[in-house]
Amino acid sequence: MPEKEKLRIDKYLWAIRIFKTRTLAADACKAGRVKLDSQNIKPSHEVRVGEIYQVSKGIERKVLKVTGLLEQRADAKTVIDFYEDITPVEQTQAFKSMFHAPILKRDRGTGRPTKRDRREIDDLKDDFFDKKS
Known part of the structure; x- marks a missing residue:
């Protein structure tokens, strides 16, 4: 070239x-x-x-x-x-x-997450993103 x-x-x-x-x-x-x-x-x-x-x-x-x-x-x-x-x-x-973040997916037709489900989802997200590897 x-x-x-x-x-x-x-x-x-x-x-x-x-x-x-x-x-x-x-x-x-x-x-x-x-x-x-x-x-x-x-x-x-x-x-x-x-x-x-x-x-x-x-x-x-x-x-x-x-x-x-x-x-x-x-x-x-x-x-x-x-x-x-x-x-x-x-x-x-x-x-x-x-690009390796977890994809959280709910089954279709299960409705909105309950307060307990929401807390579990938030805890899972916090645990994943707070790790410094």
């Missing part, structure tokens, strides 16, 4: 597959979800090799170090050579643990 000396941040984030479209990347920059040294940046900001960006995408937060400039969107195997994910391990594990 050809490398370029100047590249916009919105185009870079799209090319390395952080955002699905360049418009989404530009909107994230405008909304303040892409930061350089804790400062919001515009979509037209020029990316330089070695810079570290904080990107928030929904509930996921990533810290990315630029190792190369990629002008066109490429496949996932090629893209990993152009950035380094230096997100702290604690932050990555916290994001992944959210």
Whole structure:
């Protein structure tokens, strides 16, 4: 893939597959979800090799170090050579643990939970979310 000396941040984030479209990347920059040294940046900001960006995408937060400039969107195997994910391990594990939360489901037609049922559900939720593993 050809490398370029100047590249916009919105185009870079799209090319390395952080955002699905360049418009989404530009909107994230405008909304303040892409930061350089804790400062919001515009979509037209020029990316330089070695810079570290904080990107928030929904509930996921990533810290990315630029190792190369990629002008066109490429496949996932090629893209990993152009950035380094230096997100702290604690932050990555916290994001992944959210998907392992218990799903509480009641049988259809059982009606509303009684006061006793509600207390048991609350205790179960509190026990699960208070654990620091």
